[in-house]
Amino acid sequence: MIATRRSTLALRALALVYVLGLLAVPILVILYRTFEPGVGAFFDSIRTPAAIAALNLSLLIVAIVVPLNVVFGIVTAIALARWRVPGRGVVQAVVDLPFAVSPIVVGVSLIMLWGSSGWFGGLEASTGVKVIFGLPGMVIATIFVTLPFIVREVEPVLHEIGTEQEQAASTLGASGWQTFWRITLPAIRWGLTYGLVLTVARALGEFGAVIMVSSGFPGVSQTLTLLVHSRYIDDHNTYGAYAAATLLMGLAVATLLLMTLLDRKRSAR
């Protein structure tokens, strides 16, 4: 296609106006509103006991969800790519399911399963462990929504690198575990890291599923996302909501940078 100068500029302008207008401008507005009363006000707002507790809880959930997803994600990816598991198509579909489920539906399903009148409702009565309205519920909800990421990033890499190196290692006498640790793992590390970053981003940002299964106590069972919502709706604390949102945005941008860097690394292989 012959691109005239005018058409190029027109398309460029249109695209930029859309992207900047939709993404950049609203974010700039929030940043302005957050920092206009001064950086000090921002830091004070995110250092209230409830905010610190919310940050701690969000990070705690990430700290539990990530290792679980790494372990099970890698095993699932290996099962799909290396082992001829019967019903691979079904497993693929199940792994992709969380992408199709609305966060509210996640919450409702977990209540149906783990709630006091649910299938596993007796668990609380017998062991005293509260799933819904307790930390386990929030963790399970977060695992649900972050389940696909690591699998989907590691599986293609496993396909790509092939089994030659692993076979060679085996014939040279390496055990399954040694092969995994010294051949497979380094080979998948960039895909794994990318998937890990996506998992962290999603876990920190989960809102809909968590709001259904959390008891919502400030300082105890509020994640950062719940804090933003509660400050805006319950406390009528608009500035506080902006500040907490800005904190989350900072984490999101850091994640985005990591994603961009890692993307280059893994496409470079």
Place this chain on the structure above:
Amino acid sequence: MTATTHRHDDVRALTSPVATTAGAPPAGEGHRPRRVPTRALGVGVVGLWLSVIVLLPLAALTVASLEEGLAGFWDAVTAPAALGALRTTLLVSVVVALVNAVMGTLIAWVLVRDEFPGQRIVNALIDLPFALPTIVASIVLLSLYGPNSPVGVQLNATRWGLVVALAFVTLPFVVRSVQPVLIELDREVEEAAASLGASNATTFRRVVLPTLAPAIISGAGLAFARAVGEYGSVVLIGGNIPRETQVVSQYIQQQIEIDRPVNAAAVSVALLSISFLTLFVLRLWGGRAQRREERAS
């Protein structure tokens, strides 16, 4: 350890064209020490994990939705307010999918075919909605288009507000879907068309678009599937007005809050079906398009 003893069946399993049940050592292999086959254990663990986390909750949901029988399920899904929420959601999601199809392609085009300072930043910015928590997106859009709007545009509690919020969170889908195809696109055919006298519009319509179509449709379909289930980004800006701006996820939440869990479960199953159907159709279409391309090339 048991390294040397078991390298045989590892290699055999890896290279065997007909792998038997994963993990079981090939029959007739002489005596071997008793050991739980790692592979079977691994598969079992994966199966258990996926079941407990994903399958069981959804199964419990489906069973709960049928607690009042098929009639109860049908009544819950066809309740006027539920239908209203479905109508609103589908309408807004289709609009957003179309907007994305057009603008997403345009943006991908500009990012691939054009060159300007700051392009890499814009490219990275596209992924922001993926990384940003949905509630942050909601409050960000509310600050610009809500009651205290600095530009005087007030979209909260309107359907356009919903469209803007959903366009925000689904922006990357079409762009990222089309970009790789555009990069791979062979410009020779376009140049040939141009040299034969075809206008830009014709070239685009008959050479470029058909190649991009599967990617655009796939991206738009993903955007649609995401939009129908969206909650966090619309919760603050939408206004939750029944039949006007209440989306299905909000309706479901309301049913839980007014203590009608069976209704909530039924409408949830309906919503899931819509998403599954969309993704299923996309997969079929994508498979067909791929086969067509393979035949053509």
Place this chain on the structure above:
Amino acid sequence: MNTHRFTLAAVAVSAAMVMSACGGGGASDTVGDSAAAEAPAGAEGGTVNLFAYAVPKVGYDKLIPAFQASEAGKGVQFQQSYGASGDQSRKVEAGAEADFVNFSVEPDITRLVDAGLVDAAWNANEHRGIPFGSVVTIVVREGNPKGIKDWDDLLESGVEVVTPNPFSSGSAKWNLLAPYAAKSNGGVDQEAGLNYISSLVGDHVKIQPKSGREATEAFLQGTGDVLLSYENEALFIERKGEPVEHVTPPQTFKIENPTAVISKGAGVKAATAFNEFLYTPEAQRLWAEAGFRPVDATVAQEFAADFPQPEKLWTITDLGGWKQVDSTLFKKDVGAIAKIYDAATE
């Protein structure tokens, strides 16, 4: 970058995250408070998990510190949760850990009595378990542009009324009972009362916020011409400087908000002490200052100027008590008002 350095980097990042997470946290969301200033949870006094309906936080912000300063409340920590009365009650019934509950309407407490969580004698004291209350009032935009004075004005064409969803909100029930009682002359002429509600809900109510607070939010964000709410909520937003005023019609309804203690809660002792504290003159004065009508007669006298007495104040007893009202008017699918609401959303 070999595996070792990679692992090291991963560990460093996780360690950083964990260490930052070890900073103290607490329940207070007020700027300037530090977690260190709060006594650690599990200290001598114990913790009270408070579940309340949507609007009384402004009251508890005064009462909790006062209680903690008192002998009985020394060292007691509070976790507070606010939300739509019905929804909060449902959560507690479903297992959310609670010690002290304060709902908008009595049926939300009765639900917990039936579930065995609250002692049946919860309302045996002289004030029947109700430490404070309010009245139903009509909130309008500053200057009262539509000239709303009474219930009939709400039925004028073009007036949009904001009131919450009665299936999740206690506030909504009070809001509907007020005009119902006025029009039906205390439940005597049921048809007249229901006709009014039917017109109101069918033609003038467009949105269904889930709680009294969300209704206030929607109204402040520009929806509707009129908000039906508690007098204490009207006072709250007026004192915050919002451009609104409130008009209490000549006939309105007495709002009574009950409190109770969860008998199986871990903090039952502290919760019971707190519950009793709410009736003391000091606490009653604090409720009055926060905009709630106190039940203590002497304190009510002191604050008479803040709380004008309407011409006719209907009470739930006039209508036969909550059990009667709930089953005939609000019960899912069969209650008269429930049916009006279901029909209106069709």
